Each structure stands twice: as C-alpha cells, then as structure tokens.
Amino acid sequence: MTMNAAGGRRRPPTIHDVAREAGVSRGTVSRVLNGGHYVSPAAQEAVNAAIRRTGYVVNRHARSLITGRSDSIGFLLTEPQERFFEDPNFNVLLRGCTQALAAHDIPLLLMLAGTEDERRRITRYITAGHVDGVLLVSSHSGDPVAERLREAGVPLVACGKPIGLASKVSYVAADDRDGARDMVRHLLSLGRRRVGTVTGPLDTPGGVERLAGYGEVLAEAGLEFDERLVVSGDYSRASGEAGAEHLLARAPDVDAVFVASDLMAQGVLTALHRAGRRVPEDVAVGGFDDSPAAVAARPELTTIRQPWDRISSEMVRVLLAQIGGEDPAAVILPTELVKREST
Amino acid sequence: MTMNAAGGRRRPPTIHDVAREAGVSRGTVSRVLNGGHYVSPAAQEAVNAAIRRTGYVVNRHARSLITGRSDSIGFLLTEPQERFFEDPNFNVLLRGCTQALAAHDIPLLLMLAGTEDERRRITRYITAGHVDGVLLVSSHSGDPVAERLREAGVPLVACGKPIGLASKVSYVAADDRDGARDMVRHLLSLGRRRVGTVTGPLDTPGGVERLAGYGEVLAEAGLEFDERLVVSGDYSRASGEAGAEHLLARAPDVDAVFVASDLMAQGVLTALHRAGRRVPEDVAVGGFDDSPAAVAARPELTTIRQPWDRISSEMVRVLLAQIGGEDPAAVILPTELVKREST
DNA sequence: CGATCAGTTGGGAACGTGCACACACAGCAA
DNA sequence: TTGCTGTGTGTGCACGTTCCCAACTGATCG
Structure with missing residues (x-):
C-alpha cells in the first residue's frame, strides 16, 4: 500500500544505497565522488560500478548545506x-x-x-x-x-x-578609449572633417571613455572641439535616432558620426535616411560593439569589434x-x- | 584568534538565532516563516522583529533538502x-x-x-x-x-x-492556424493573387499549422495550390533570405509572401530589396509573431501578433x-x- | 622489536530546515 | 469532576551529504 505506483517518481538513490551496493562505506563513496584521493583502485572501481548500476546522482542541496557552496x-x-x-x-x-x-x-x-x-x-x-x-x-x-x-x-x-x-x-x-580612437581616426582618414558623435550614457565607463577617445583624436588632428557635434544617448535605438536628429539640427554640415553603440547607430541610420542623407556618401557612420545589430543594419555598419x-x-x-x-x-x-x- | 576578520563574511544567522533572539522555539519561527498559522500575534510580532534585527534569510538548501523542492x-x-x-x-x-x-x-x-x-x-x-x-x-x-x-x-x-x-x-x-488564415485573407483582400509562403520548420507545430492555414484560405478563395509558391525555412533570418530567392526564381510573378516568422521576413525583405522588388508596391510581405524584429524591419512589418x-x-x-x-x-x-x- | 608513517577505510557529528508529535491551556458540554 | 475540541508551543527526528577522527593495515626505520 505504501509502495510507489509504477510510473511514479521513486525515491532517488542516495550515497547510502551506492555504498551498500558497492560494499563499502559512505565515506569511501564520498571520496570517490570528490577526486578519488586515498581510495584503493579496487574500491574506486566497485563504487563507480555501483553508481552506474543505481543511476545515482549527487544531491546538490545536501552537499551545499554542508559545504556552503552552491556550485552555481x-x-x-x-x-x-x-x-x-x-x-x-x-x-x-x-x-x-x-x-x-x-x-x-x-x-x-x-x-x-x-x-x-x-x-x-x-x-x-x-x-x-x-x-x-x-x-x-x-x-x-x-x-x-x-x-x-x-x-x-x-x-x-x-x-x-x-x-x-x-x-x-x-x-x-x-579598451573603450582605444577603440574610439581607432574609429575616429578611420573617419578622418576618409577625409571627413565635421565628425559628430552620439555618446553612451555618461554615468557608464563605456560612455565616458569612448567620448574621451573621440575628443583626443580630434585634438591631435588639430580640429576644434565643437560641442554642437556632441549629443548623448543611452545605448538604445531610439536614443540614437533622437540624437541624430539633434545633430542634424545643430550641425547640418556634419559629414561623419561616431556612434557609441551599434544599436544607437541603427537609430542614427534611420534618422539620416529620413532626412535624405545618403550613407556613406553624405554622412559616414561608425558604430561600436560589432554586435549582430551591425550586420542587420542597412547599410551594414563599420564598427569597433568588442571581443565578447x-x-x-x-x-x-x-x-x-x-x-x-x-x-x-x-x-x-x-x-x-x-x-x-x-x- | 578564531574570530572572523572585519569585512569578511560572517556566519549567517540561522533559524536558531532568530528563535533565541525572539525568546521562542525553532518550531514557532518556522511556522511564522511558512504562513503563520497557529501562531499567537505576540509571538508573530516577536519573531518578525527578531528576523529584522538579525537580518535572517532562510537557507534554501536546508529547506530543499527536507522538502524535496527547490523552489526554482x-x-x-x-x-x-x-x-x-x-x-x-x-x-x-x-x-x-x-x-x-x-x-x-x-x-x-x-x-x-x-x-x-x-x-x-x-x-x-x-x-x-x-x-x-x-x-x-x-x-x-x-x-x-x-x-x-x-x-x-x-x-x-x-x-x-x-x-x-x-x-x-x-x-x-x-492559434497558429487561425493567425495564418487572418494574414492570408488580408493579403488576398489587397488584391494579391500570387501569394507565396515561407514556412517554418515542418517538424514543429507552428510550421505545420501556419502552412495549413495558408492552404485552407487559398482553397476557400478558389485559388489553386501552386507548390512553386511554397518554400520552407527554419525561422532564421538567413533561411528567409534564401527562401525568398528560391521563391523569386521559381515563381517570378509572386505578388505577396506570407512568412511564418518576423525574423525570416526580415530576410525576405533583404532578398526582395536586392532583387529590385519594392515592398509593398510589387510584393506585399506579411510576417508572424509581432516580435521586435517586426518594427526593426524596413519597411515595418505587417504581422500576426502572438500574445507573448x-x-x-x-x-x-x-x-x-x-x-x-x-x-x-x-x-x-x-x-x-x-x-x-x-x- | 617497537615506533613511525603513508595509505586506506569506517562511522560519528554536523550543516539548517520542516514536520510529526507531544503537550499545555482555555473554553465548553456532559 | 471528566472528557473533548481547538489553538498555541516546544522537541526529536530526518533529509543526504561532507568533514573529521579513529582504527587498521603493511612497510620502513631506528
């Protein structure tokens, strides 16, 4: 009457069952389980066979209770x-x-x-x-x-x-700063001189560092830092779109944009398209991340690959x-x- | 000498500590924790105060060990x-x-x-x-x-x-079949008569059912079932792109495509664009899912919303x-x- | 020959919890 | 008084594992 119905979940085998099956003690089974030190080859073999036969799997809750580790x-x-x-x-x-x-x-x-x-x-x-x-x-x-x-x-x-x-x-x-430097140098090498940027959130390291790299390269190239060319975003597609609109309104002569994430760059592309600017002919766009969004974009994005x-x-x-x-x-x-x- | 260094992780309080702090037994604390039945208001209050004071959190490993539940x-x-x-x-x-x-x-x-x-x-x-x-x-x-x-x-x-x-x-x-029916009816209502489809994998219910709905509506409209208009995909963007190319090769006069997922529909749009077909003027495209991919697509996708x-x-x-x-x-x-x- | 040692094994204790049970107490009916 | 019911409380046990210590082997050493 107290037996499990067939097909029901029966009590899983414990380390005790394995020990009895192998003819050794709990301690020996435990040692086999955790590295097998101080265990004779014969015992090791017997325990492994018993584990296979019983289908034993360690109960992680019991183990965690005593070790204090969760293994997750x-x-x-x-x-x-x-x-x-x-x-x-x-x-x-x-x-x-x-x-x-x-x-x-x-x-x-x-x-x-x-x-x-x-x-x-x-x-x-x-x-x-x-x-x-x-x-x-x-x-x-x-x-x-x-x-x-x-x-x-x-x-x-x-x-x-x-x-x-x-x-x-x-x-x-x-290396966010270095990546940003590479991209801006690349844009300058194409002959662009009015390079804008849509930054990431400036309370994140990525946002700050990429903006810093942008500023450094412009300075090294002898270009003045024009704050009309800098707008901030939050890495979302929508903020890229809004950012590009701001940029176009404040600096209509922009000929390149370094965008601090691919996703925002998608938004930038959308806004540029709507404004009738061709990419890359009128405005070159550089992203950051090399995420799947980069190849999903039209045109596909030049970007900085993060080694994810x-x-x-x-x-x-x-x-x-x-x-x-x-x-x-x-x-x-x-x-x-x-x-x-x-x- | 055996004390924990300041800043280190000290032993977390147990139900025992809470019981001592509250001046009750373990059992009472346990009852408060699990619903609070058969506990006097005074004890309840004392236990809750003790829990707050000690910062006690239940040890889920111990609980899982005895209940056999993992609560995850x-x-x-x-x-x-x-x-x-x-x-x-x-x-x-x-x-x-x-x-x-x-x-x-x-x-x-x-x-x-x-x-x-x-x-x-x-x-x-x-x-x-x-x-x-x-x-x-x-x-x-x-x-x-x-x-x-x-x-x-x-x-x-x-x-x-x-x-x-x-x-x-x-x-x-x-309701995959019903959704597919709605979409195909919509395409027909636009006057399209050469409606193709890119199916999902035919070893999945969604793939099978959506194809069935497509076939049903065509039949009800008195249109012949043309197997050149049917290609199968695997829900991936790439398979949508390949599927559309097949479709265009086998049935160049296609004027609408019902695609069994938005992601594949993105691929279809890519292929149509490359082939110089305008969407929706030359070919109407209907997706399925109403996933974020639908609004990310250009043009934005008409689709069947699954109530995720x-x-x-x-x-x-x-x-x-x-x-x-x-x-x-x-x-x-x-x-x-x-x-x-x-x- | 006794002592020491490395290898190997078994068994008790503990981890922190929930649950079953025993028990105390009040109120109420017989 | 005695019994009974319902509410509130404390205690022993079990869950399955690891850790620690004691004990037993041979072998080697002084």
Whole structure:
C-alpha cells in the first residue's frame, strides 16, 4: 500500500544505497565522488560500478548545506529589462558565459532585476548564498546592487569598469578609449572633417571613455572641439535616432558620426535616411560593439569589434579564481576596427 | 584568534538565532516563516522583529533538502544557441516568464542545451530534482530531452504543441492556424493573387499549422495550390533570405509572401530589396509573431501578433498547477493581425 | 622489536530546515 | 469532576551529504 505506483517518481538513490551496493562505506563513496584521493583502485572501481548500476546522482542541496557552496553562478542584470532584450550585446555575453561555465559543469542562473522591488529580492537571494558568485553585466555609477553585494562579500566580476565603486572589485572590459580612437581616426582618414558623435550614457565607463577617445583624436588632428557635434544617448535605438536628429539640427554640415553603440547607430541610420542623407556618401557612420545589430543594419555598419567571447571567458575565469580565494583583478582587452558599408 | 576578520563574511544567522533572539522555539519561527498559522500575534510580532534585527534569510538548501523542492523553475531551450539569441521571440518569452514567476518569488534558471553533450548534463541536472518544473520553449518532434523528462515524471509545460510526444504533456500555444488564415485573407483582400509562403520548420507545430492555414484560405478563395509558391525555412533570418530567392526564381510573378516568422521576413525583405522588388508596391510581405524584429524591419512589418505576455503567464500558471498536483492541460490563445507598412 | 608513517577505510557529528508529535491551556458540554 | 475540541508551543527526528577522527593495515626505520 505504501509502495510507489509504477510510473511514479521513486525515491532517488542516495550515497547510502551506492555504498551498500558497492560494499563499502559512505565515506569511501564520498571520496570517490570528490577526486578519488586515498581510495584503493579496487574500491574506486566497485563504487563507480555501483553508481552506474543505481543511476545515482549527487544531491546538490545536501552537499551545499554542508559545504556552503552552491556550485552555481549568477548572471545579474540590473538594467531595465527592455535594454537586455533589445541590445544584442547582452545575448552574446550571456552565451559566452554559459559556455565558459559549462566547461566547469556549473549552471548559470540568469537574474533580471529591472525594478527596485526585484533588486531587493535578488539581493536577498544572492546574499543567502544561493550562488557562489555574480557576473554583473551592468555598471552604471551608483548602482546600489553592486555596492550591496560588495559589502556582503559576494565574489563579483563586472563587465566594464564600475565607476562609483571602491577599487576592490574585479572587472573585465574592452579598451573603450582605444577603440574610439581607432574609429575616429578611420573617419578622418576618409577625409571627413565635421565628425559628430552620439555618446553612451555618461554615468557608464563605456560612455565616458569612448567620448574621451573621440575628443583626443580630434585634438591631435588639430580640429576644434565643437560641442554642437556632441549629443548623448543611452545605448538604445531610439536614443540614437533622437540624437541624430539633434545633430542634424545643430550641425547640418556634419559629414561623419561616431556612434557609441551599434544599436544607437541603427537609430542614427534611420534618422539620416529620413532626412535624405545618403550613407556613406553624405554622412559616414561608425558604430561600436560589432554586435549582430551591425550586420542587420542597412547599410551594414563599420564598427569597433568588442571581443565578447574573450570578455565572457575572462569574466568567468576571474570570478572562479576569486571564489577560489584569489584577490580581485582587472582585465582590459583590445578592440578591432571592422570595415563594412557605412563608411 | 578564531574570530572572523572585519569585512569578511560572517556566519549567517540561522533559524536558531532568530528563535533565541525572539525568546521562542525553532518550531514557532518556522511556522511564522511558512504562513503563520497557529501562531499567537505576540509571538508573530516577536519573531518578525527578531528576523529584522538579525537580518535572517532562510537557507534554501536546508529547506530543499527536507522538502524535496527547490523552489526554482527551469527555462529550457534545446535549440542550437544561435537561434535563441537571434530570435527575439525567445527573449520576449523569457522576460514574460521571469515576471510571472517573480510574483511567486520563484527564480528562473535559464538552461541552454544546444549540443547533445549539454543535453545530457542538463537532463541529469533536472532529473536530480534541482528544479521543480521545466518550461520547454522548443518543440521539434523527436526532441529526446522532452521525452526523457516526461518519462522521469518532471512537471513540464511546452510552448507550442509538442508533435511526437504522448498526449500527457501540457502546452500553451497561440492559434497558429487561425493567425495564418487572418494574414492570408488580408493579403488576398489587397488584391494579391500570387501569394507565396515561407514556412517554418515542418517538424514543429507552428510550421505545420501556419502552412495549413495558408492552404485552407487559398482553397476557400478558389485559388489553386501552386507548390512553386511554397518554400520552407527554419525561422532564421538567413533561411528567409534564401527562401525568398528560391521563391523569386521559381515563381517570378509572386505578388505577396506570407512568412511564418518576423525574423525570416526580415530576410525576405533583404532578398526582395536586392532583387529590385519594392515592398509593398510589387510584393506585399506579411510576417508572424509581432516580435521586435517586426518594427526593426524596413519597411515595418505587417504581422500576426502572438500574445507573448499571455503565453508566458499561462505557461507559468499551468506549470505551477501541475507541480501542485493538477493534471496536465492545454491552452490555446488567439492571435491578432497588426497592419504596418509592408502590405 | 617497537615506533613511525603513508595509505586506506569506517562511522560519528554536523550543516539548517520542516514536520510529526507531544503537550499545555482555555473554553465548553456532559 | 471528566472528557473533548481547538489553538498555541516546544522537541526529536530526518533529509543526504561532507568533514573529521579513529582504527587498521603493511612497510620502513631506528
């Protein structure tokens, strides 16, 4: 009467069952599971056979309870959710991190915390020790979540240098300033002299650094810095469109635009098209990221390639090292100019 | 000497600490935590105050160990990963499910299983009981993961009717056939008579049903079914582009195309543009999904809106009900024609 | 020959929680 | 009084694992 009905979910085998099946003790099975040190070849073989026969899988909850580790990593996004889904960069980054962690057999927990309410819930969830570390893919200055996690001592790696935080936080970033310099030099090399820019949000490192690179190259070329050529955006397609309209209104003679993200560049293209400007004949457009948006755009975007695959694998490497007890570290990776149709 | 260094992670408070702080027993604290039945107002207040003071958060590993529940849900995608990141539909669905589950304070575990190797790992992970249920967002026929999970008795809700599976599996789907009918009728109402189609993969319910709706309406309008007007795709942008080229080669007089996804429709637009056909003047193009890709396209796509927000909330509702012991259920939701520039 | 040591094994304790149970107490009916 | 019901409270046990310590082997060393 108390037996499980056929087809129902029967009690999964425990380490105890395996030990009995193999004729050894729990301790020996546990040792086999965790590296196999101090176990005789005979016992090792018997245990492995028993595991195969019983179909045993370790109960991670029980293990986590005693080790204090969860063997999982969180992928935390504190942006409004639209940003995540609109911006292909996040997708690429997520895929890269998933793959890098798969090599360690560690599942990735995707956490979206767009509202303050969700941020509180997520913070509680994380500080409860349900993930061993966090990959933070948004880094506005003054982000309360990052600060709270840092205070709680949660291992943390940011994508892009966090601005407002104390120095003791790891991050991995592309060389934004250098990439911006490459692009603006490229635009100048095409003979353009009225080079405008649509910046990223200026409370993010990417926004600040790319603008700085733009300014540097113009200065080095002996061109005056004309603030009518500078408008700011928030990385969204819509802000690129609005930015380009501003630009055209304030500086109608603009002949090139360096846009701080591909997605915004799509918006810029839309606005230019509507204004009757041809790309690249009348206005050359350079993007940033080399995201899928770059090849989806018409014309296809010349852009600065961020090495997303390396960024994600480095983030994972640094985070795992930090969980293992190492000190925080910062990694800067080089970018690359990719020429397409828009310049 | 054994004290924690300042700034380090100190031992988190347990239910024991809270009980001592509040002057009650563990059991009372546990009762407050789980609903507060059979607890006096005085004790309730004392416990809540103690929780606030100690900063206690429940240890989910310990709870899961005894309850056998993980209080988390898996979002499982067995497609090759590129599909997930290219296709905006998945993003919208993911967001909807995340939000719906947030209302229940349940975190969502995103699992990508593109390769057979990963599928094995993920299956093991799931059947080990580390999620309470699975939202399955891919449903090719013969998907081995779905079958394995069903056999293991894991609560499961698919997005779209699974073709090859036994009937006892829940699913939520839009009314694909009816949506396709609406679109084709719309194209005919514009006076088009050579209406082609680029189908979805024909081992998925969406692919099959949308094609069926297309055929039905043509037949009802007294138009002959011309197989030169039918090409199949796989929902990717690239397959839409290739499909349109096929279509133009085999039926140059085509004056409208019903494309089974917005993403493929983007590819169709690209191919038509390259072939010098104007949209919608020469060829009207209708998509399916009303995903972000529809408004990103140039011209913006007329399409069939899938109610993604309702689909995701229904998937969550049905899954939670099933975890609670209810029987599997199927839900079909209506679609809506959205007119834009491409027709 | 006793002592030491590296390798190997078994079993007790603990991790933090939920649950079943025992129990206390008040109110009320027999 | 005795019994009974419903509410509120404390305690032992179990969940499945890892960690730690003790014990047992041979082999080597002083």
